[in-house]
Amino acid sequence: MMITYTDLLKRLLVVLALIFGGTTLSAQNQFSIYEGLDEGGLKTTIENNVNSFINAMSDAAERQQKKVRLNESQFTQQAIEDVKMMWKNSPMSCPPLKIRSRCLNTSSGYQVRGIPVDILNADENNSRQELTIDFTRDGQISNVAIAIEMHRYDQIMAENRSALDYARRQKVVEFIENFRTAYNRRDLPYISSVYGDNALIITGRVIKEVPSTNDGTLTTLTNKVVYTRQNKTEYINKLRTIFKRNSYVNVQFEDIEVVESRKYDNIYGVTLKQYWHTAPTAKMKGYSDIGYLFLIIDFTNSDNPLVQVRTWQPYLDEYGNIVTTPDQVYHLGMFRLAR
Numbered sequence: 001m002m003i004t005y006t007d008l009l010k011r012l013l014v015v016l017a018l019i020f021g022g023t024t025l026s027a028q029n030q031f032s033i034y035e036g037l038d039e040g041g042l043k044t045t046i047e048n049n050v051n052s053f054i055n056a057m058s059d060a061a062e063r064q065q066k067k068v069r070l071n072e073s074q075f076t077q078q079a080i081e082d083v084k085m086m087w088k089n090s091p092m093s094c095p096p097l098k099i100r101s102r103c104l105n106t107s108s109g110y111q112v113r114g115i116p117v118d119i120l121n122a123d124e125n126n127s128r129q130e131l132t133i134d135f136t137r138d139g140q141i142s143n144v145a146i147a148i149e150m151h152r153y154d155q156i157m158a159e160n161r162s163a164l165d166y167a168r169r170q171k172v173v174e175f176i177e178n179f180r181t182a183y184n185r186r187d188l189p190y191i192s193s194v195y196g197d198n199a200l201i202i203t204g205r206v207i208k209e210v211p212s213t214n215d216g217t218l219t220t221l222t223n224k225v226v227y228t229r230q231n232k233t234e235y236i237n238k239l240r241t242i243f244k245r246n247s248y249v250n251v252q253f254e255d256i257e258v259v260e261s262r263k264y265d266n267i268y269g270v271t272l273k274q275y276w277h278t279a280p281t282a283k284m285k286g287y288s289d290i291g292y293l294f295l296i297i298d299f300t301n302s303d304n305p306l307v308q309v310r311t312w313q314p315y316l317d318e319y320g321n322i323v324t325t326p327d328q329v330y331h332l333g334m335f336r337l338a339r
Contacts, residue, residue, distance in 0.1 A: 030054065030096065033112065036103030045139035046103065046110065049074040053133075053141065054094040054115070061093035061120060075141045083144055085185040090121035090248055095128075106170060107302075109142060110135040114150050121248045121279060129252075132177055145177040146184060148256060156258050165260060168299060172258050172268050175297060175305050183251040186243040192236050196298065196306040201230040202330070204291070204313040206323050225314060225323055235310075246278040253293075261332055266299040269332035273315065290315040294330040296337070309335055 031050045037043040052071050060068040068087045070080055086092070094117050101112040115131040122129075130150070134143035147153070156173060160166035175194075182190040195201075204225045230238070243249065252275040261267035274293040280286035296309035311330040317323050 030094075031099045031101070031115070033103045034100045036105070037110070042139050043103075046112070046135055049135070049139060049141055050112065050115070050133060053144075054099075057087075057091075057117070058093045060087070061091045076136065079141050079143055082181075082185065082187075085187055086144070086181070089185045090119050090250075092117040092119050094118075104170075106134065106174070107167065108134070109137050110139075113147055113153065115147075119250070122250050123277070123279075126250060126252065126275075126277065134174075143178070145174075145181040147177055148173065148253060152254075152256055156256065159258070161260070168260070168266075168268070168302075169258060171299060171302060171305065172270065172297065176253065176256065176270060176272075179307075180251050180253055183249055186246075186249055188236065188240055188243060191239065192232070194305070194307055195232045195235070195310070196308045197232060199232045199235075199307055200309045200335075201232070201235045202309075202311040203228050203230065204311075204324070206314050206317045242278075248279040250277040250279075251275070252277075259332060264337055266302075267332075267337065268297050268299065270295045270297060271329060271331065274312070292324055292326075292329045296332065296335060298337075308337065 031054060032047055033043055037046070049071075052074055056068050056070055068083065068091070070083060072080060075083070094115065097116060099115060101114055104111045104113070111132060111134045113130070113132045115133060117129055117131055118127050119129055120127070130147040132145050132147035133141055134145075136142050153173060157166060157169055160169050178190075179194060181187075182194075204227050207224050207226055253272045254275070256270065256272040259269045259271075261269065271292065271294050273290065275288070275290055277288045278286050292311075292313045292315060294309070294311045294313075295307050297305050298308050299305045309330075313324040313329060315322065315324055
């Protein structure tokens with residue numbers, strides 16, 4: 001039987017897949033840019049860097065390695081440290097899909113969005129998420145974050161009122177994604193750095209209240225949300241304890257709304273629904289909750305935006321009853337800021 005060149009090549013790919021843990025040549029080139037950059041060296045560099053990163057994650061996950069091996073010439077030093085922290089919290093693997101993304105211009109370089117990954121420590125319902133990857137002007141990977149949904153990103157950007165507002169909304173989304181990812185990688189120094197020294201932090205919790213009665217009739221328990229006020233130090237110390245007790249923290253955001261303050265320059269209010277989940281351990285049960293998170297973010301220093309107000313209100317009680325409705329969520333008009 002005659003063996004053609006094509007048959008021989010196919011057999012060679014199979015052998016290579018067996019040797020290198022299933023990484024075929026097609027898998028090495030599954031990401032491409034279809035819009036935003038012209039053909040040329042920079043486009044090729046970014047595509048190669050993303051494909052190398054995708055393969056490094058998938059290979060490390062398949063081999064169950066404790067560390068992901070990155071090509072350090074393709075990353076900034078900070079990005080290397082952040083990816084390694086993400087991996088320590090939960091390994092990720094990129095599914096074998098063809099990924100096409102448009103390339104966005106940012107204030108510091110470029111960005112691609114919508115890179116699908118499977119977070120291996122997450123439960124099945126929350127394992128498939130997406131990454132956003134930022135690049136320097138010469139194509140080095142400078143940041144990797146867990147992305148909000150692409151359709152929501154497009155909606156937030158479409159609501160801009162000016163070119164300046166559009167650029168600031170890019171910064172807001174970037175901040176939200178980095179903020180969320182910092183919780184996922186349990187990065188306490190970063191989280192501490194984005195809260196203002198005088199930040200106001202308010203957290204709600206549900207308690208059962210027995211209405212008072214003097215006529216001897218039976219009463220039923222009703223829900224009441226009580227609020228605790230904390231300063232930055234108290235909040236960070238509590239968060240430090242949570243991170244020590246939990247090896248995996250999964251934070252997800254939905255229903256994100258971004259509002260520019262009409263009263264204060266460089267101030268944005270961000271409202272979103274937060275899903276918080278910690279995996280069970282040998283010593284502790286897992287914990288999950290859903291609530292409304294509201295942030296007031298000060299972009300006076302656009303390179304170092306600060307959270308000046310953070311509020312969290314429970315969405316449901318333990319029985320699934322709604323305890324906070326959208327019209328009860330904190331918003332910009334409720335706070336007076338010292339400027």
